[in-house]
Structures are given as C-alpha cells and as structure tokens.
Amino acid sequence: MTQTAGMLSLLRCKSCGRLDTAMRVVCAGCLSADLRPVGNDGSGTVATFTTIRRAPTAFRDQAPYDVVVVDLDAGLRMTGRLDKDSAPPSVGARVRVLHSAGADTVFTVETP
Ligand SMILES: [Zn+2]
Known part of the structure; x- marks a missing residue:
C-alpha cells in the first residue's frame, strides 16, 4: 500500500x-x-485513549505518549499514536492522521 x-x-x-x-x-x-x-483523509473521533509510560522498544524514546482508538468518519475503528505536539486527547475530540506507515499510524487532535 x-x-x-x-x-x-x-x-x-x-x-x-x-x-x-x-x-x-x-x-x-x-x-x-x-x-x-x-x-x-484519516478524519475521525476519539473513542478512547490511554497514556503509554513504559513503551515497547521501538517507541521507548518517545514515552510517555498517548494511544488513541479512533472511529474514522469512513466507518472503521482503528488504533494509533498521538503526535507529541498534538493537543491533549479527550473522548469525542476530532482527530486526523498526520502520517501512516505500516502498522504505525499517528494522529493529531484538530484544534478549531
Ligand atoms: Zn469482500
């Protein structure tokens, strides 16, 4: 892909x-x-989120970071990381994909 x-x-x-x-x-x-x-376009709404403080090896240098479960506007649910520079997540917040490669998808909270 x-x-x-x-x-x-x-x-x-x-x-x-x-x-x-x-x-x-x-x-x-x-x-x-x-x-x-x-x-x-990777737009959606945060269904839930959590903060990862003890990260797996691949993301250890980025911890702590937030993982979000997103209900895409396209009708699918997917999980991704939240960008370090993003506004904090909240349930119902609008997000969009910043980049995606393989299983690593990074979202950011949309600010009005
Ligand atoms: Zn089919």
Whole structure:
C-alpha cells in the first residue's frame, strides 16, 4: 500500500465493498482477493485513549505518549499514536492522521 503524508490508505473489496484498515490478501467479509487501496483523509473521533509510560522498544524514546482508538468518519475503528505536539486527547475530540506507515499510524487532535 502506498502511504502519503496526512493520508490514510485503506483497502476496499471490489466484490462486496467492505473497507478495511489492515493489510490483507483476501477480504475478511467475502474472501475475495480483489482488494484495492483507497485514499482516506484519516478524519475521525476519539473513542478512547490511554497514556503509554513504559513503551515497547521501538517507541521507548518517545514515552510517555498517548494511544488513541479512533472511529474514522469512513466507518472503521482503528488504533494509533498521538503526535507529541498534538493537543491533549479527550473522548469525542476530532482527530486526523498526520502520517501512516505500516502498522504505525499517528494522529493529531484538530484544534478549531
Ligand atoms: Zn469482500
């Protein structure tokens, strides 16, 4: 999947239309292999969040940091990190993707 700054790449099944955030070989809904990447602006709402103080090795130099569970406007729920420079998270806050690469997706809280 190709990732561009500020954009999220999702997979859409050409057979049943299901959207997915995961990199899959076949559709989790209908097992079709006809999956196509589709761009998404990564906008959504914080469903819940937590602060990670004892981070895994890959993110140890960034701790403490917040992890957010986001209900994307596209109708999917996904988990990501919150950018260090972001405003603090709160349930219901609007967020958008800053960058995404593989399983590492970084959100920022939108400020009015
Ligand atoms: Zn499908």
